[in-house]
Amino acid sequence: MLSYRHAFHAGNHADVLKHFVQVQLHQYMNQKDTAYTYIDTHSGAGVYALDSSFATKKAEFDTGIGPLWNRTDLPPALADYINLVKGMNPSGKMRYYPGSPYVADKMTRPEDRLRLFELHPADSKILAENFRKAEAHKAEQGERARGRRVMIERGDGFQSLKALLPPPSRRALVLIDPPYEVKDDYRKVKDVLEEALGRFPTGIFAVWYPLLQRMESRQFADRLKRLAAKEWLNVTLTVSTPGPDGFGLHSSGMFILNPPYTLEPLLREVLPYLVKVLGKDTGATFVIERGTQVTGAASARVGAGGTARQPIGNARRASPLSGTGSLRLPGQAAPARAEAAPDVRRPDGAVASKVGAAERAKRFSRADGAAPAAGEAKAPRARYADERAGTSGTRPERAAGARAASGRPVAPGAPRAAAGAARAPRKRG
Numbered sequence: 001m002l003s004y005r006h007a008f009h010a011g012n013h014a015d016v017l018k019h020f021v022q023v024q025l026h027q028y029m030n031q032k033d034t035a036y037t038y039i040d041t042h043s044g045a046g047v048y049a050l051d052s053s054f055a056t057k058k059a060e061f062d063t064g065i066g067p068l069w070n071r072t073d074l075p076p077a078l079a080d081y082i083n084l085v086k087g088m089n090p091s092g093k094m095r096y097y098p099g100s101p102y103v104a105d106k107m108t109r110p111e112d113r114l115r116l117f118e119l120h121p122a123d124s125k126i127l128a129e130n131f132r133k134a135e136a137h138k139a140e141q142g143e144r145a146r147g148r149r150v151m152i153e154r155g156d157g158f159q160s161l162k163a164l165l166p167p168p169s170r171r172a173l174v175l176i177d178p179p180y181e182v183k184d185d186y187r188k189v190k191d192v193l194e195e196a197l198g199r200f201p202t203g204i205f206a207v208w209y210p211l212l213q214r215m216e217s218r219q220f221a222d223r224l225k226r227l228a229a230k231e232w233l234n235v236t237l238t239v240s241t242p243g244p245d246g247f248g249l250h251s252s253g254m255f256i257l258n259p260p261y262t263l264e265p266l267l268r269e270v271l272p273y274l275v276k277v278l279g280k281d282t283g284a285t286f287v288i289e290r291g292t293q294v295t296g297a298a299s300a301r302v303g304a305g306g307t308a309r310q311p312i313g314n315a316r317r318a319s320p321l322s323g324t325g326s327l328r329l330p331g332q333a334a335p336a337r338a339e340a341a342p343d344v345r346r347p348d349g350a351v352a353s354k355v356g357a358a359e360r361a362k363r364f365s366r367a368d369g370a371a372p373a374a375g376e377a378k379a380p381r382a383r384y385a386d387e388r389a390g391t392s393g394t395r396p397e398r399a400a401g402a403r404a405a406s407g408r409p410v411a412p413g414a415p416r417a418a419a420g421a422a423r424a425p426r427k428r429g
């Protein structure tokens, strides 16, 4: 099923969470000289025009990048991401928004490798065109082209991942960001991660996911917690209370396997800020939880709302794996009981943990003992099955594939004036 176009959702709150985390992961990878491979299993078009007919249809960027654009009080880590977006908008006007491949291109070094997969025929073409232009621009600036630095394939990212693991340098950052149009995507993500971890247990795998009422979504993070990665980190951002009709996307998460130790402190710094700026009502909140393979249960959990994670919908009831209980994997020793000392929110809005300093140091110390760093289609398909037709922001593909004028990024749905002549209308296969 290939009717999902990310152009309708570009720059929304879920993109902000995803791309902010992606920037942090690249920064961590860049701390070591050894080159790494960035693998994007579901790349999208790479660049999106926020003034395009696609993006303006529901103006989802107003829930994400929009309110952050002119802020002068950004936490430094968030500013790194915002500055990257601003870098592609030199006029200062918020016009283009980067997809994950563009973020990766900006954040990686000449010696790193990008392996990008996209199945949609129009978006994979646009993606390739964007990179061709970017390479041409770099060549004009005198940058030496690195032959196989970026490889773009129109193909199934789920199927293609295993062939790339382990990467030659034994360092990789993998982003898995499917449309979740069909519930099978949840299963595929788990299966592909299982296989990927078998081939390359030390890779950093980051998965974006929507938090919806549907069972697959509610149980998803809990299922990922049981994968055979040494550690996991789960962060969710909710911007508003879901309506009773289940329409729209109010909440999403990033689940990271083998997370860098630097990430959690940065999330703790930035997530309360995102809730403050992007939150629409009292349902706005965040959760940061971390655990190890041994229990699958959170060993540390912080939320904006108080003592315990507030599940979305009836997740706790529906998911036998949620909560603080320790489950054991076959063949594993009984784990020590996870400490359940809660974190509470102080009146000034800061998160204050009831955990003592020594205990906190233990919880947030690295495994190696070192201290942590401070820290469209005619009948539109919804990305999320909870959305109903007509609420996903999809629209006729007429303008899809519009090409940018020379030197400008290509963006799906970009208006002619801004992005050059649109190609003749094409019917989706």
Ligand code: SAM
Binding pocket: 002, 004, 005, 006, 018, 041, 042, 043, 044, 045, 046, 098, 099, 100, 101, 117, 118, 119, 120, 123, 155, 156, 157, 158, 177, 178, 179
């Ligand atoms: N990662 C992108 C970003 O952050 O800018 C957005 C990706 S979008 C959410 C998901 C993309 O996956 C869509 O462009 C869709 O066409 C593509 N897609 C769907 N199934 C796929 C598959 N099996 N393999 C590769 N791409 C797929």
